[in-house]
Amino acid sequence: METKEGPLYAPAGPSADMTRSLEEDSMVDGPLISADALHSAIRREFQTIPTPYHAGLLSLLHVVYVVLSVCLAVLCVMKVGQEEVCASVLGKVQGDSVIVFGKAILWVLVLLFTGCMQHHHSRARSRGYLRFYREMQGLKHLPFTVHSAGNVLLLVVLAARLQTQVEIYMLLIVLGLELLVAVPCLLYYTVKVMRFNRERAAPDVSQEEHSRNFSVTSVPTETGFRECSSLEEVVEKQADLIEYLKQHNTLLSKRLLNLTAQH
Template structure:
C-alpha cells in the first residue's frame, strides 16, 4: 500500500514538473543574444557636471567681496566720495546694498547646493557609492559657511551703534573681516571638491560593484573578505551595505525590464 502511494506521488511529481516546464513561456521563447545582454548591462559613463557650477559660484563670490570692499572704503568709511556714491547707488544706503548683495549671494549658494545634491543623488543611484560618501561632507560646506556668515553679520550689524561708539567704524571692519574669511573658507572647500570631481570624471570608473568584482578577479585569493576590518565601524558597514542593496535592487529592476523588452522584440521579430 505504501509503495503504491510512493509511486503515485512520484508520478504526480513528474507530471507537475512536466506541466510547469511546458507552461513556462520563457523556455520555448527565443533566447536573448549575448551581445544584446552585454549592451544592456554596460552603461556609458556619465560625467558629473558640477565643476562648472563651482567656477560660477566662486566667480560670483569674488565679485561680491570686491564690490563690498570698494563700497565700504569709498562710500562707508570715507566721506570724500559721498556725492559720487549716492549717484552710483541711486540714493540707497551703502550698508543696505552690502546686505542685499549678501542675501542674493546666499540664494545663489543655496541653488548651487541643490544642484550639486541632485547630481550626487544620481551618482549614488548609478552605483558610485564610495565617491558619494567621499564628497558627502565637503559638498555641503559652502552653504553651511555662508549660513554661519549670515548669522555673524547679523550679530555685528544689530549692535553696530554700540560698537562704533567705542571704536570708530568697528562694525565695518568686523563686517569686512567676516566677508573675507567667508570667501577664504568657501574657496578652499570648493577647490577641494572640484579636485575630487575632476579626478572622478577623468578616471571614468565603473560602479563600485563592478570594480570590486574586477579587483577580486585579478587578485590571487579566491575569496572575498566580508565583515569588519581594522578601522571600520558598524555604522559605516551598515550604511555601505544599505547603499549597495539599494543600488542592486534598482539595477536589477532596470535590467529585468530591458531584458523583457528585448525578448518581446525578438518574439515580434
C-alpha cells in the same frame, strides 16, 4: 513515505540526467558575453556630473562680491572722497545695507547650488556610485554651512550697533574669512568631481566584481549584516547592489538582442 503511484521522492534516473546535461550543453553552446564587453558598455553609458561649472561660476561670483564690497565700504561707507559718486549710484541706500543685501543674494545662490549638487549626486548614487556619494557627502554641504555661519556673524555684528568704522571693519573681516574658507572648498570639490568625470569608472559593485575575478588575493565584499557594520550602511550597500543589477540586466538584454539579430 509512499503514495499509490509510488515513492514521493524518487531518485532521478539516467533520462533525467541526460535531459539536464542536454539543457546545460545548449546553454553553454550559446554565445557568451565577456566581462570586458559589459564593462566597456557601462563606461560608454557613464553620465558626468555637471556641477563643476556651477561651482566655478559661484566661486567667481563670490570673489567679485567681496571685491565690490571692499570698494563699496572704502568709498561709500568710509567716505574716502567719493561721496558724490556713491550718492549718484546708490541714491538714498546706505553702503553697508547694499553689502548686506548682496550677502543675502549670495547665500540664496549657494542654497540653490547645494540643491543642484544634492540632485546630481543622488542620481550618481542611484547609478551605483555609492562610494563617491559618501566621499562627497560632507564636502558638498560645507560651502552652505560656511555661508550660513557668515550670515550669523554678520547679524551679530549688526545687532551689536558698533561705531560705523568698527562695524564696517568687522563686516569686511567676516567676508574675508568666509571667502578664504568657502572658495577653497569649492575648488577642491571641483577637482574631485572633474577627476570622477574624467575616470568614467564603472559602478562600485562592478569594480568589486571585476577585482575579485582578476585578483586571487582580494577579499570578497560582504553584503550581509555584521556586528561592526551599521544597519544604514548595509541598506545602502544593498540598494547599490540592486541598482547595479538592474543596469547589469539591462545591458545583458541589449547584448542578447544584438547577438540574436546578428544570427
